[in-house]
Amino acid sequence: TFTPSAALSRVKPSPTMAATQAARDLKAAGRDIISLGAGEPDFDTPEFVKEAAIAAIRDGKTKYTAVDGIAELKQAIVAKFKRDNDLSYETSQITVAPGGKAVLYNALVATLNPGDEVIIPAPYWVSYPDMVLLTGGKPVIVSAGADTNFKLTAEALERAITPNTKWFIFNSPSNPTGAAYSREEIKALTDVLLRHPHVWVLSDDMYEHIVYDGFEFTTPAQVEPSLYDRTLTVNGASKAYAMTGWRIGFAGGPAPLIKAMAKVMSQSTSNPCSISQYASVAALNGDQSFLAERNQAFKERRDLVVDMLNDAERIECATPEGAFYVYPSCAGTIGKKTPEGVVIESDETFTSELLKTEGVAAVFGAAFGLSPFFRVSYAAASEELRDACSRIQRFTASLT
Ligand code: PLP
Numbered sequence: 001t002f003t004p005s006a007a008l009s010r011v012k013p014s015p016t017m018a019a020t021q022a023a024r025d026l027k028a029a030g031r032d033i034i035s036l037g038a039g040e041p042d043f044d045t046p047e048f049v050k051e052a053a054i055a056a057i058r059d060g061k062t063k064y065t066a067v068d069g070i071a072e073l074k075q076a077i078v079a080k081f082k083r084d085n086d087l088s089y090e091t092s093q094i095t096v097a098p099g100g101k102a103v104l105y106n107a108l109v110a111t112l113n114p115g116d117e118v119i120i121p122a123p124y125w126v127s128y129p130d131m132v133l134l135t136g137g138k139p140v141i142v143s144a145g146a147d148t149n150f151k152l153t154a155e156a157l158e159r160a161i162t163p164n165t166k167w168f169i170f171n172s173p174s175n176p177t178g179a180a181y182s183r184e185e186i187k188a189l190t191d192v193l194l195r196h197p198h199v200w201v202l203s204d205d206m207y208e209h210i211v212y213d214g215f216e217f218t219t220p221a222q223v224e225p226s227l228y229d230r231t232l233t234v235n236g237a238s239k240a241y242a243m244t245g246w247r248i249g250f251a252g253g254p255a256p257l258i259k260a261m262a263k264v265m266s267q268s269t270s271n272p273c274s275i276s277q278y279a280s281v282a283a284l285n286g287d288q289s290f291l292a293e294r295n296q297a298f299k300e301r302r303d304l305v306v307d308m309l310n311d312a313e314r315i316e317c318a319t320p321e322g323a324f325y326v327y328p329s330c331a332g333t334i335g336k337k338t339p340e341g342v343v344i345e346s347d348e349t350f351t352s353e354l355l356k357t358e359g360v361a362a363v364f365g366a367a368f369g370l371s372p373f374f375r376v377s378y379a380a381a382s383e384e385l386r387d388a389c390s391r392i393q394r395f396t397a398s399l400t
Helices: 015-028 047-058 071-085 100-111 127-134 154-160 183-194 225-230 255-266 274-285 289-311 347-358 382-397
Strands: 094-097 117-122 138-143 165-171 200-204 231-236 249-252 374-377
Touching: 015 347, 047 274, 071 094, 071 231, 071 249, 071 274, 094 100, 094 255, 100 127, 100 165, 100 200, 100 231, 100 249, 100 255, 117 127, 117 154, 127 138, 138 154, 154 183, 165 183, 183 225, 200 225, 225 231, 289 382, 347 374, 347 382
Parallel strands: 117 138, 117 165, 165 200, 200 231
Antiparallel strands: 094 249, 231 249
16 A cells, blocks of 8 residues: 655645646536636746747757756846846856745755754745645744734744744745735844844745835845845746746855755756756846836736725735735635525635635635635736626625
């Protein structure tokens, strides 16, 4: 009989993927389903990026590469960190892996020993706690709720730090809330970290380029240069360049850490896809003006969704600074009954009943460690979003 490892037994499958699959199954069965569960831009990969990939194939750049990235891509990443984040790295401080997910996983595998603690603000991206568990560490979940606009306070961070803390995982703009920390808000956290020199910072900046209303994106190593020697600044091509399927993530950090992460890859995935690496060189070095155009479209959709959800009875929705998610509260629906007589006991019943009765797929908040909320991805056409929000309005109005 098959027996999974003890490490795997600590972990659950990704709940966002499960929710997306449930919607897919209903759609395949002929139901009219609007899926707002996906964590990827609905835009296409830019044409000039695709052309670079096609050229790479034609030029035979289709073999193994250096384990943690080709020199051209590392140079493009060095330039990107300088240009966007005022961070200076040598190429020996840069790593490239198959997706931001792999960068994070390599960092945790390379550093965690049993009992090492990793501070994760909740709501969190679903993979952080499970990745920590899989790699033998201990997730320490710290609540950052609606009362602080889903942002961790300095006091809460201070309280969570122990002598066993290895990493603090920081994610701004956030998946699932879209909340992004201002320079001052980051400074409040880095001031705490300065007092605890054994704590390293893993900054997940995947949504850096998706911010609205003139928001100024900053990252911990930039705000507090004294943390440079213990910060891994993670980013990637997936969200900014609509390249989720290409699997390119990257990071800048201290050379010994970067070298340790390359060792992990050399014995696991080897290099990221050669073709995707050449495409990413084009993405990073090319004209970035399409980012602003896409953000304008995202911003209009955010405003549409926030307005329509706040017009729904029993729903409250904050206006986030970035990413393409909103994280409304469904607290007002808890204890109410659907016309079929089902009692909404949790955000999980809320989203499953919403899917069943109105065909709208969203992800329940418990999956991200903060209830009762649900995540809506607005990376979809405005017409579809309008339809979905009308259905949510009809659903919450039908509760008694
Ligand atoms: N970090 C966050 C916060 C994300 O939302 C995601 C993707 O959903 C990732 C990392 C992983 O990105 P990638 O697709 O490049 O592995």
